[in-house]
Amino acid sequence: MQIHLSDISSIDGKCMQVSAGLSFDTVDIHYGSHQTDRFPVLRKEPLELTIANTGNRVLELSGHGEITVGIPCDRCLKEVAVTLPLSFQRKIDMKLTDEERVYDLDESSYLTGMDLDVDRLVCLEILMCWPLKVLCREDCKGICSRCGKDLNEGPCDCQEEPRDPRMAAISDIFRKFKEV
Numbered sequence: 001m002q003i004h005l006s007d008i009s010s011i012d013g014k015c016m017q018v019s020a021g022l023s024f025d026t027v028d029i030h031y032g033s034h035q036t037d038r039f040p041v042l043r044k045e046p047l048e049l050t051i052a053n054t055g056n057r058v059l060e061l062s063g064h065g066e067i068t069v070g071i072p073c074d075r076c077l078k079e080v081a082v083t084l085p086l087s088f089q090r091k092i093d094m095k096l097t098d099e100e101r102v103y104d105l106d107e108s109s110y111l112t113g114m115d116l117d118v119d120r121l122v123c124l125e126i127l128m129c130w131p132l133k134v135l136c137r138e139d140c141k142g143i144c145s146r147c148g149k150d151l152n153e154g155p156c157d158c159q160e161e162p163r164d165p166r167m168a169a170i171s172d173i174f175r176k177f178k179e180v
Contacts, residue, residue, distance in 0.1 A: 003116040008053050009094040015052040027069050027126055040080050043068040046158065047122060057094040061116075063087070067126065071134045075142035076150050080134050086125050106118040 008014050025164045047065040054060050065086045071081040092111060104121045110120035141151035149156040 001118040002051075003051070003118060005051070005059065005094065005116055006114040008051055009057050009059060009114065012053055012055045014054070015050065018049045019046045020049055022067070022119060022122055024119055024123070027123065029127070029130075031116070040079075041067060042070050043083075047086065047118060049118070051116075054091075059092045059094060060089070061092055062089040063121075069126070070129070073136040073140060074133050075140040076152055077134060078136045078150075079144065080136050082134055084126055084129050084131075084132060086122060086129070088125055093164055101110045109168075 001023060003018060003020070008016050022041075022044045025041050029037045029039070029042060031037070044067045045065045047063050049061065049063040052060045063086065065085060067086060068081050068083045071082045072078065073080050094114075110117045110124060136152075142157055143150055144156040146158045147156050
């Protein structure tokens with residue numbers, strides 16, 4: 001959704017509230033020029049935005065909402081529904097050009113001229129609150145590194161390799177604190 005800001009940026013003290021629907025169905029995370037991960041959006045609420053002109057063509061942008069994304073478990077790869085709260089508050093100086101914003105290291109790629117791209121704004125917020133680790137349950141056992149069987153469903157038929165007796169002490173430590 002695009003919101004045109006020229007009306008509000010020209011009148012000091014003007015305030016505008018918008019309930020903005022989100023149009024994307026996946027969250028795409030780019031890791032470089034060739035790798036992109038896609039995560040399905042399972043549920044999305046409209047983003048409640050408040051845009052206020054605080055004077056001197058400076059806009060205060062605040063919003064809140066919620067989005068649920070399907071993220072694979074870090075151990076067994078089953079999809080987990082993760083709800084990400086969206087809450088932010090930003091100031092936008094409308095006197096600056098797009099080039100000046102880049103020069104000032106303002107990462108406002110969601111603003112082009114007088115148009116606010118709500119989807120891009122939400123995507124940036126999602127990246128900032130993305131969880132470091134996702135587990136389907138706290139005691140998830142993961143998958144077997146040899147055959148790929150989900151160890152939460154029971155043990156696999158893989159045989160353990162004979163251990164080097166010189167590594168027995170270290171193996172005992174890893175066995176006690178095993179995390180796949």
